[in-house]
Amino acid sequence: MYISHIEMMNAFTRALRRAELDVVYTQGFNPGMKLVFALPLPVGVSSDSEYVDIWFNEDYICQYAINKLSQTLPAGFELLEANSVEKSTLMEDVGSAIYGYFVECNKNLKEALGKLISLDKIEVEKSNKKGPVDILPYIYKIDYKDETSFSVLCKAGAKGNLHPRLLLKALEKYTDCRIIEKSINRNKLFLKVQ
Amino acid sequence: MFDLMSVEKPARYTGGEFNEIVKDHEKMLSSYAFCFPDTYEVGMSHLGMRILYHVINNREKTVCERVFAPWIDMEEQMRSHKIPLFSLETKKPVSDFDIVGFTLQYEMSYTNVLNMMDLSNIPIRREDRNETHPIIMAGGPCSVNPETLYDIMDIFIIGEAEEVINEVLDLFELMKKDNSSRNDFLRKVNDIEGVYVPLFHNLKKKIKRRIIKDLDKVSFPTDSLVPYINIIHDRASLELFRGCIRGCRFCQAGFIYRPVREKKAQTLIDQTKDILDKTGYDEIGMVSLSTSDYSDLHTLCDGMLEHTEKRMVNLSVPSMRIDNFSIDLMKRIQKVRKSGLTFAPEAGSQRLRDVINKNLTEEEILNSVKVAKDGGYDSIKLYFMLGLPTETDEDVLAIAELGKKILEIFGRKSRINITISTSFFIPKPFTPFQWCAQITKQEMVRRQRLLRDSIKEKKIKYNWHDFNTSIVESAISRGDRLTGKAIIRAWEKGCKFDSWNEFFDMDKWVGAFDECGLDIYQQASREIPMDHLLPWDHIDIGVTKKFLKSEYKKAFSEKTTKNCKEECAMCGIAKYKCGVCVENN
Numbered sequence: 170m171y172i173s174h175i176e177m178m179n180a181f182t183r184a185l186r187r188a189e190l191d192v193v194y195t196q197g198f199n200p201g202m203k204l205v206f207a208l209p210l211p212v213g214v215s216s217d218s219e220y221v222d223i224w225f226n227e228d229y230i231c232q233y234a235i236n237k238l239s240q241t242l243p244a245g246f247e248l249l250e251a252n253s254v255e256k257s258t259l260m261e262d263v264g265s266a267i268y269g270y271f272v273e274c275n276k277n278l279k280e281a282l283g284k285l286i287s288l289d290k291i292e293v294e295k296s297n298k299k300g301p302v303d304i305l306p307y308i309y310k311i312d313y314k315d316e317t318s319f320s321v322l323c324k325a326g327a328k329g330n331l332h333p334r335l336l337l338k339a340l341e342k343y344t345d346c347r348i349i350e351k352s353i354n355r356n357k358l359f360l361k362v363q
Numbered sequence: 364m365f366d367l368m369s370v371e372k373p374a375r376y377t378g379g380e381f382n383e384i385v386k387d388h389e390k391m392l393s394s395y396a397f398c399f400p401d402t403y404e405v406g407m408s409h410l411g412m413r414i415l416y417h418v419i420n421n422r423e424k425t426v427c428e429r430v431f432a433p434w435i436d437m438e439e440q441m442r443s444h445k446i447p448l449f450s451l452e453t454k455k456p457v458s459d460f461d462i463v464g465f466t467l468q469y470e471m472s473y474t475n476v477l478n479m480m481d482l483s484n485i486p487i488r489r490e491d492r493n494e495t496h497p498i499i500m501a502g503g504p505c506s507v508n509p510e511t512l513y514d515i516m517d518i519f520i521i522g523e524a525e526e527v528i529n530e531v532l533d534l535f536e537l538m539k540k541d542n543s544s545r546n547d548f549l550r551k552v553n554d555i556e557g558v559y560v561p562l563f564h565n566l567k568k569k570i571k572r573r574i575i576k577d578l579d580k581v582s583f584p585t586d587s588l589v590p591y592i593n594i595i596h597d598r599a600s601l602e603l604f605r606g607c608i609r610g611c612r613f614c615q616a617g618f619i620y621r622p623v624r625e626k627k628a629q630t631l632i633d634q635t636k637d638i639l640d641k642t643g644y645d646e647i648g649m650v651s652l653s654t655s656d657y658s659d660l661h662t663l664c665d666g667m668l669e670h671t672e673k674r675m676v677n678l679s680v681p682s683m684r685i686d687n688f689s690i691d692l693m694k695r696i697q698k699v700r701k702s703g704l705t706f707a708p709e710a711g712s713q714r715l716r717d718v719i720n721k722n723l724t725e726e727e728i729l730n731s732v733k734v735a736k737d738g739g740y741d742s743i744k745l746y747f748m749l750g751l752p753t754e755t756d757e758d759v760l761a762i763a764e765l766g767k768k769i770l771e772i773f774g775r776k777s778r779i780n781i782t783i784s785t786s787f788f789i790p791k792p793f794t795p796f797q798w799c800a801q802i803t804k805q806e807m808v809r810r811q812r813l814l815r816d817s818i819k820e821k822k823i824k825y826n827w828h829d830f831n832t833s834i835v836e837s838a839i840s841r842g843d844r845l846t847g848k849a850i851i852r853a854w855e856k857g858c859k860f861d862s863w864n865e866f867f868d869m870d871k872w873v874g875a876f877d878e879c880g881l882d883i884y885q886q887a888s889r890e891i892p893m894d895h896l897l898p899w900d901h902i903d904i905g906v907t908k909k910f911l912k913s914e915y916k917k918a919f920s921e922k923t924t925k926n927c928k929e930e931c932a933m934c935g936i937a938k939y940k941c942g943v944c945v946e947n948n
C-alpha cells in the first residue's frame with residue numbers, strides 16, 4: 170500500500186522475470202512487459218484483491234503460472250486465482266468498487282454522511298485537473314457502520330472513477346467537519362459482465 | 364504511532380523488499396546496524412552497502428540490518444512523536460544494536476552521521492558513551508582521513524571490509540560471550556590489521572589499509588535487494604574490478620583503491636546470469652572506475668549480452684572511452700534511444716592535462732568526437748575542473764576552445780547539443796595534490812565568469828557547480844581533529860543533508876568554523892608545506908608518501924606518468940603482491 174501504481178507494476182515485472190515466465194513484450198521505443206492492472210491503486214490505499222491481465226507467449230496452465238509466480242512475488246502479494254482469457258478487456262470492464270474507510274471525525278459522522286448524500290451536487294477540486302467536478306453521480310451508496318468507519322460503493326474505471334480520497338475532501342468541504350484518514354481499503358472491484 | 368502516509372515516499376521506511384534478510388535477534392550472537400548517512404534512494408544505490416549487508420548476514424549468528432537518514436519530513440514526525448531511529452528489517456531501534464556502522468562515502472554526509480546518531484539517542488561524542496551504548500564504527504573511502512571524526516567514532520576500518528569485518532565480529536562475539544567490557548574489546552580490536560581505534564592508538568603504529576587480493580574468491584551478492592521504489596541506480600550492479608591504472612593526480616579513487624584487481628570475465632558472466640535470475644531486474648550495470656580499462660572487455664560484453672539479450676535486459680556500460688568498439692557496442696545495447704555521450708577531459712589545455720596526468724590528447728578527444736558523430740550521436744557532455752594546480756586564464760579559455768572545436772566537427776548547422784560542466788578542484792588526502800591549495804572564492808567566481816563569457820555559441824551550454832559546497836568539502840577533506848569540532852558545531856547549528864542544495868547553508872558552516880577559531884576559507888585554500896605532518900600520516904594506504912611527492916614534482920614540471928599496465932611507477936602498492944602488480948611481471 171505504500172507504493173505507487175508504477176512501482177507495483179515494477180514489482181510484478183521483476184517477479185515475472187524471476188519466475189522465467191515467457192511474457193509478451195510491447196513493441197515500440199521502450200519495450201516493456203505486457204500487463205495491465207484493472208484499476209491503479211492510489212498510494213496509501215490498501216486492497217483485498219486486484220485484477221491483472223498478463224500476456225504470455227506460451228499457453229501455460231493457469232495453476233502452473235500461479236505456482237511459478239507465487240514463488241517469486243515479494244512477501245505481501247498472494248495470487249488468488251487465474252483464468253485464461255482470449256482478449257483483455259479488463260480496463261473497460263471495471264464498473265464499480267467498494268472502499269472501506271476508517272477515520273477520525275470531530276463531528277457526528279453519521280449526520281455528516283447523511284448530509285453529504287442529500288446534496289444536489291458535490292463539487293470538489295481534483296488535484297490534477299482544472300475546475301471542480303461533481304462527484305455525486307459517482308457515489309452509488311454509502312454504508313455507515315459506526316462513528317469511525319463506513320464504506321462506499323462507487324463508480325470506478327476508465328469511464329468515470331471516484332478517487333477514494335475525494336470523498337473525504339467533499340465531506341470536509343460540505344459538512345465543516347474535520348476528518349483524519351486512518352486507513353482506506355479497496356474491499357472489492359466489480360467487473361461488468363460482458 | 365503516527366501515520367506514515369503523512370510523509371513523502373513512505374516506502375523509504377517500510378523495508379520488506381524482495382531478497383531482504385530478516386533474522387531472529389534472539390538467536391544471534393551479535394547485531395550490526397549498517398547506516399548509510401543519506402536517503403534510502405541514494406544508499407540503496409550503493410554497491411558497497413549491498414556487499415557488506417550480505418557478507419555480514421552470511422554469518423549464521425550475526426544479523427545486519429539497514430538504516431538510512433530519514434528525510435526532513437520523517438525526522439520531524441519522529442522527533443515530535445519521540446520515535447528513535449530504527450532499522451528497516453525489524454524496526455529495531457538503532458541504539459539496541461551491538462554495533463552501529465556508518466559508511467563514509469563523501470565528506471558532505473558527515474552532519475547526517477551525527478544527526479542519525481542523535482536520532483538514535485546515542486551520544487555523538489565517544490567520551491559521553493558507556494557500556495549501554497553500541498560500538499560506533501566507520502569505514503568507506505573518507506575514513507582514509509579519520510581524524511575529522513576522531514571525537515565521534517570508536518573504530519575506523521581502513522580499506523576494503525569484506526575480510527576485516529569478519530575478524531572484528533568474530534572478536535566481538537567472543538568477547539561479548541565473556542562479558543568483556545567495551546574498553547577491553549576496543550583495546551583488543553586495535554590489534555587487527557586495518558582497524559584504527561582512536562582511544563587506544565599507539566602513535567608509533569601505522570594503520571595498514573586492508574584489501575581483498577582475489578576478487579574472484581570474495582563473496583559477491585547476486586541475490587541482491589530489489590527495492591519497490593525507484594532508487595538512483597535502479598539496476599543490478601556488477602563490479603568488474605577495483606582500482607584504476609591511470610593515476611590522475613587529483614583523483615583520490617585512483618590512489619586509495621590500488622592496485623587494480625580484476626575479476627575474471629567468466630566469473631562476471633556467471634554472476635550476470637545469477638543476479639538476473641535472482642533479482643528480476645531489467646537492467647544490469649557494470650561498475651568500475653574505468654570500464655574501458657578492463658582487460659577482456661570483448662569477451663565480457665559478448666558473454667553478458669548472451670544473458671541480457673534473451674531476457675530483454677538492458678546492459679549499462681558507464682565510463683567508456685569512445686572508440687569504434689564502444690560505438691558498436693552502444694549500437695548493440697541501446698537499440699533505439701541514443702543517450703548522449705560523455706567525455707571527461709578535466710582540463711582544457713594539453714599542458715594542464717599533462718599536469719594532472721590525464722593521459723588524453725586533444726587528438727584523441729577529437730577523434731572520439733568524430734566517431735561519435737558517425738555513430739549518430741547528437742548530444743555531447745564535457746566535464747572539466749576549474750582551479751587545478753598551475754591553472755592559468757589560458758587554460759580556462761582552452762575549455763571554451765575545445766568546445767568550439769567539437770562544435771566545428773559536427774558543423775554549426777547540425778543538431779548537436781554540447782554541454783560543458785565544471786566543478787572545482789578539491790585537494791584530497793593521498794593524492795599528489797594533497798599539499799595543494801584550492802583557489803579562493805574570489806578566484807572561483809572570476810574563472811567561472813571568464814569561462815562563461817568566452818562561450819558564445821548557442822549550441823554550447825555551460826553548467827557550473829556551486830562554489831560554497833566545494834569550499835566546505837575542501838576544508839573538511841583535509842581536516843584534522845579541530846575541524847571535527849567545527850563539523851559538530853555545524854550540525855548543532857542545524858546543518859544536515861549538506862549535499863542537497865536545498866539544505867546547504869554556507870553561513871552556518873562559516874559560523875561553525877569561526878567558533879572553533881578556524882577560517883573556513885583559509886582552511887579550504889591553504890597550501891600545506893611538504894615537510895609538515897599531515898593529519899592522515901598514521902594511515903598507510905600502500906601508496907608511499909615518497910611516490911606522491913615525486914608525482915607532485917612531476918606535475919609541476921608538466922611530466923606525465925605511464926599507467927600501471929604500461930610500466931610500474933613504483934608507487935609502493937606492489938607490496939600487496941596482487942592484481943596488476945603481479946600480472947605485469
